[in-house]
Amino acid sequence: GQNIDQPTEMTATEGAIVQINCTYQTSGFNGLFWYQQHAGEAPTFLSYNVLDGLEEKGRFSSFLSRSKGYSYLLLKELQMKDSASYLCAVLDSNYQLIWGAGTKLIIKP
Amino acid sequence: GAVVSQHPSWVICKSGTSVKIECRSLDFQATTMFWYRQFPKQSLMLMATSNEGSKATYEQGVEKDKFLINHASLTLSTLTVTSAHPEDSSFYICSARVPGEFYEQYFGPGTRLTVT
Numbered sequence: 001g002q003n004i005d006q007p008t009e010m011t012a013t014e015g016a017i018v019q020i021n022c023t024y025q026t027s028g029f030n031g032l033f034w035y036q037q038h039a040g041e042a043p044t045f046l047s048y049n050v051l052d053g054l055e056e057k058g059r060f061s062s063f064l065s066r067s068k069g070y071s072y073l074l075l076k077e078l079q080m081k082d083s084a085s086y087l088c089a090v091l092d093s094n095y096q097l098i099w100g101a102g103t104k105l106i107i108k109p
Numbered sequence: 110g111a112v113v114s115q116h117p118s119w120v121i122c123k124s125g126t127s128v129k130i131e132c133r134s135l136d137f138q139a140t141t142m143f144w145y146r147q148f149p150k151q152s153l154m155l156m157a158t159s160n161e162g163s164k165a166t167y168e169q170g171v172e173k174d175k176f177l178i179n180h181a182s183l184t185l186s187t188l189t190v191t192s193a194h195p196e197d198s199s200f201y202i203c204s205a206r207v208p209g210e211f212y213e214q215y216f217g218p219g220t221r222l223t224v225t
Contacts, residue, residue: 030212031212033213040200040219040221041218041219042202042216042217042218042219043153043202043216044216045213048212048213050212087152087153091212095212096155096158097143097155097214099152099153099154099155100152101151101152102151102152104150
């Protein structure tokens with residue numbers, strides 16, 4: 001079956017760095033997405049990785065290792081507004097998004 | 110960028126009634142749209158894939174006679190929840206794919222449905 005695992009909840013301090021991990025087992029792989037979702041809102045796109053390595057975009061970076069079925073989202077200089085759920089999703093061989101359950105990130109002052 | 114809208118943003122209905130949710134791609138033509146449902150503190154669950162001019166493809170466990178999907182034009186897909194029950198209360202989100210882009214979906218803002 002298809003499976004995506006990420007921690008349920010993480011807590012970090014404002015100004016700090018946090019890494020949210022995601023492991024996956026899917027039928028085929030056409031890329032991995034990270035989305036941010038605030039409570040009661042739709043997901044917003046953060047990053048897309050299809051090749052191994054690190055993609056940096058401002059305070060957010062995303063890493064992918066296809067051989068390990070592993071990705072992480074790195075958030076630097078955390079701000080209170082970063083409190084949200086972070087969803088990992090894999091595009092499978094049918095170009096269908098397979099979603100993880102999401103990681104709720106709590107930022108404390 | 111590609112913009113997707115949903116209407117209404119929230120709706121309250123009585124048990125047994127039907128509710129229609131619209132999903133529109135505002136600045137592009139979407140041959141494929143997706144309907145998701147999200148229960149509190151859970152991730153998105155794909156309900157169905159809607160293709161313009163053809164029948165929707167429903168995911169396993171989703172009742173096609175209860176959740177009617179119509180993708181009548183390249184910019185509009187509708188989801189009708191028929192004979193709604195309190196357990197259908199959820200956050201319904203649509204997304205659309207830009208033709209030729211197989212990797213990204215653009216999400217609507219979601220519709221909060223409460224069935225009393």
